[in-house]
Amino acid sequence: MNMTEFAAKVGCSRDTLRFYEKAGLLVPVRTARNYRQYTVSDLATYRIIHSLKRAGLPLAEIKHILQLRSENVSATCCADTLRFITGKHTQFIDNQHFYAALSGLTDEMAEALTRSTLSHSELETMIEQIGELDDQVI
Structure with a gap:
């Protein structure tokens, strides 16, 4: 095509x-x-x-x-690929934890935004928690 x-x-x-x-x-x-x-x-x-x-x-x-x-499969190729894949796997797990925490926080925010009693400070606190997610995951 x-x-x-x-x-x-x-x-x-x-x-x-x-x-x-x-x-x-x-x-x-x-x-x-x-x-x-x-x-x-x-x-x-x-x-x-x-x-x-x-x-x-x-x-x-x-x-x-x-x-x-x-590439032809060789011992060097396998070792290099294993090292690369292992590093990526760790990164993907870290990302998975980050997105799970972010998903939970956005669920909380969505629920809170439907309440008529939500205060500005509560919303501000939830928004600030987004910036703290990396600290929690690490």
Whole structure:
């Protein structure tokens, strides 16, 4: 499929696809007329990029993960990948705890905002607790 079709299918802009290509993340084949032609494999790659971006990984780390798909499995590759994945796993667990605490706090805020007796100071305290979430999770 061409760039316009692919962008519509995945729900992103053509500029985003150009950016990913320039970064070496998503490199479609080129036709004889030098048009980009996206494949099912490119669709899978885009989904990986999208998920990893949503998880908060920077593009350099996403590129690293994508490169692992084409590397030969070696002891060095396995050790490097294990070290990387272990660090990311810890980060994901920390994020999970943060979002769970944030979710609980926003539930409390939503419930409090429905009461007619909510005071400004109560609301202010809840808002300030958002800034303290990192301290609680760590």
